[in-house]
Amino acid sequence: DAMVIQNPRYQVTQFGKPVTLSCSQTLNHNVMYWYQQKSSQAPKLLFHYYDKDFNNEADTPDNFQSRRPNTSFCFLDIRSPGLGDAAMYLCATSRSSTEAFFGQGTRLTVV
Amino acid sequence: AQKITQTQPGMFVQEKEAVTLDCTYDTSDPSYGLFWYKQPSSGEMIFLIYQGSYDQQNATEGRYSLNFQKARKSANLVISASQLGDSAMYFCAMNAGGTSYGKLTFGQGTILTVHP
Secondary structure, eight states: OOSEEEEOSEEEEOTTOOEEEEEEESSOOSEEEEEEEOTTSOOEEEEEEETTEEEEOTTOOTTEEEEOSSSSEEEEEESSOOGGGOEEEEEEEEOTTSOOEEOOOEEEEEO | OOEEEOOOSEEEEETTOOEEEOOEEEOSOSSEEEEEEEEOTTOOOEEEEEEETTOSSOOEETTEEEEEETTTTEEEEEEOSOOGGGOEEEEEEEEETTSOTTOOEEOOOEEEEEEO
16 A cells, blocks of 8 residues: 555665666656655755656765656655765655655665 | 654553643745654654645544644644554654655654553
8 A cells, every 4th residue: 555665665775876866656646756864864855856847955965866757756865875865865755745655765875 | 845853752551541742843945744653663654644834624533633733833633532552653744835745854853651
């Protein structure tokens, strides 16, 4: 019954080695979001897709990219992960005027 | 720009008692939305309640109610009849008017512990 599914739940990657996190949804929502949540901190929006339109937050590092090949899927690519990128990454979806539904997150460890 | 402040890092409540989690906000937008989310240790953010800036009445959803005081710029969450399963991190968040409801600015969160 999960509506926003993130894979994997836990990801370990090497310093500097590209990594991709995935998110899929069964809600047919037109907006998809990626948030970064570091330990004991508030989630911070990295970017979002409104339909096919990509919207980057001003302070999101260039190291972070995203792809949305279709309505159901969205990917977060970290080109060269650093130790400071270790965090929980949360995917969320919504319609324009409805609350956001979140996935369970992917906890990224960089070694 | 929006800012959310949650001044209670941690709160404790006895099972079956009511508890209020504080949230103040700051924005220059006349139109905005206020949200509360619950985050259990599993990590998923669970939507609890929404209040629009133009809503005249306080929002309620089951055991959750939002005490909206616009002049004070506060949006406190009240949980009635606390249950052990309410133990979690609680985030207050807001979005600016005209933006998608998931484009949120979050506060730092309050950890709620419910004692039996």
